[in-house]
Amino acid sequence: MSASRASVLSRRMLSITAVQKNVLARVSQPQTQLIQSHSAESHQRRFYAQNRVKLMRLSPTHQKSDPDLLFKKEDAPDLKFWQEWAPIHGPNDLTGEELHRATTAFCSVAKRGSSTWKPRLEMDYGIDNYTLHWASIALIQGPPGKPMEVGINMLSTAASLSYQPSLLSLKRLSLKWDAQRITNPLYHKMFTSAEAQFKQLAQTVRDPDILTLQGLQAQKEGKAMAAQKLFNEAITLGQQNAGNPPHKDMDYMRDAVMKLASDDSKGGNGLLREPRWNYEADCRQQLGRILVKMGHKNEAEYQFLVNAVELDLPQAFLEIAKLNIFNDRDAKELLLLKVAQMGNREACQLLVREYLMRLEEAEATSSTEPKSKAPETRLLWWWMKLAGRYGNAKPDTELLEENLMLVNHAVEHGRASFRLQGVNKDGTSQVAAWVYDSKGEVAQKVMLNI
Incomplete structure (x- = not known):
């Protein structure tokens, strides 16, 4: 262990009792107040599109008498939901009111057995694909139910209108869901259509996000070698597009990850950055897991270190702890403690x-x-x-x-x-x-x- 890392650990272990006391002091509080839900795979923000020009036209009105409407007005969340979600999770150029209006408009025009209503979203109501996309993301992140059904239909609508971010998101969702959910009659046609679009896109566009999704598909099918190749191609292309060379000093990154685990000082290492492509964290995380299974511990460690030190992905700290790269119990406990405090069950x-x-x-x-x-x-x-x-x-x-x-x-x-x-x-x-x-x-x- 390097001298600087040992120093970090010794300083931290002097204050570990204080951390534990802080945890104990909160024992009497409701558990829901102590845990912030963090998904290992969805921690990073996704910046899918450039800011758009706002359009305002008709106000949405629901035609209750139309039996062909897919949704009722009450199937969408109320304004309060959007006002709480938008400032924290949404892009900075969309308000909760705009997202609520877009969802209400969608529910008022979306019909079964027809697609002629889709252009009306922008022509009549000024709801562009960018807004439709972000509203759908909010609904899909929630629990199963009518709002999620609305969200998936919104995402599919934007994808069918050739909005690439929505198409890629729909593909990512299909890879996360099991076969039973994908073949659900409510969604099967949408996923089938999106899959055909994605295959056509992949034949004409070379993009790190597309390569990552292809790698995730290969991994899901048990094709580890093919997945590894696709993930490596995505990383190479993503770095070329960004023009930034990767950090290769492993000792420096190891010291940085322990500093983050010890001090919880985001960005304190000077390496924290935005993802070079939307699914970079997913790409590196899954590549790392494949490398672990192949016995390539050092190569796997590097991918997890990048995710932890540069992208601040909680799950990466957990993977580093499981690798036990420092061969030090105090270091392992510090890494686990950082992620456990975020409510990660494992x-x-x-x-x-x-x-x-x-x-x-x-x-x-x-x-x-x-x-x-x-x-x-x-x-x-x-x-x-x-x-x-x-x-x-x-x-x-x-x-x-x-x-x-x-x-x-x-x-x-x-x-x-x-x-x-x-x-x-x-x-x-x-x-x-x-x-x-x-x-x-x-x-x-x-x-x-x-």
Whole structure:
């Protein structure tokens, strides 16, 4: 380990107790307030198009009597949803009001069995493909239901009007979804049409996003070598288009990733940048995973380092921790802690395992009997709850809930301890929870899968 990285780690470990206390101080807050949802694959912002000239024409009116309309007015979210979504996730030249108006207009004209209504969106209502695209992205990111159905139809409409960003997004969505969802009668025709468009586009346009999507397709089909080649081509072309040489000093990037994990100072390393193409993070992440399976650890590490240090992708920090490139437990825990604090379930699970192993090693060097240490036990239990997977430790759901309440009560009163019993095939940990009575005697043992 380099001297600078060791210095970073030593400084951080002096303050790790303070970080843990901050976590414990928030134990009483609702879990939903503590976790910010971060998708490993969708963390980066997608800048799909240039700003457009705003057009304002007719106000949308819903024709309730028309039986051919695909959607009702109430199928779209209300204005409040858009006002909350747009400032955080949308482009800076679209307001919540504009996105709400576009969605309402779409629901008022979209008809089944016809496409003559599509040009009306821009001709009559001034809703261009750029606005349609971003409104659809907002709806697709939500839970399944009518709003998502509206969003996919909006995305398909923009794609059918030759808007390339929407076509690529529809292709990406088809790669994320399983076959059952893609063949759903609600969406099957749209995905089939988009696939034909994409194949035609790929034959005429050489683009890093298209190459990335082709690589993801090959990976999904189990063609690792083909996927690796396509991802490498995308990276080469993306770097050529950007005109910026990649960083190759591995030690420098390793120090930078530990600085980010230790200080959580985004951009503090001077390397943070915008993606060179929309799906760059996806490309590097999946290439890295393929390289890991092929045994090319150093090459995989480089891809994850770029995603972590230059693109600030949380999942990349997790992959680096799993590679254990520093061969240092403190470094591994810091990387896991960074991602776990963002609510990543896998990071929480791995962090729990590291803490349990550390606890077991500490107790193995002590002559005293194992007993509960309230702060450490509470912290450990907190991460277990954030991991949120108790699996099938008990087939009886009511019994499981009863046991969880029992363990939680024991932890709060300093009468519980935990031991790692093993690792399941699905990657979860077998954890034994001992509950003590007021005399310090073992009252019950509860097995959990975390």
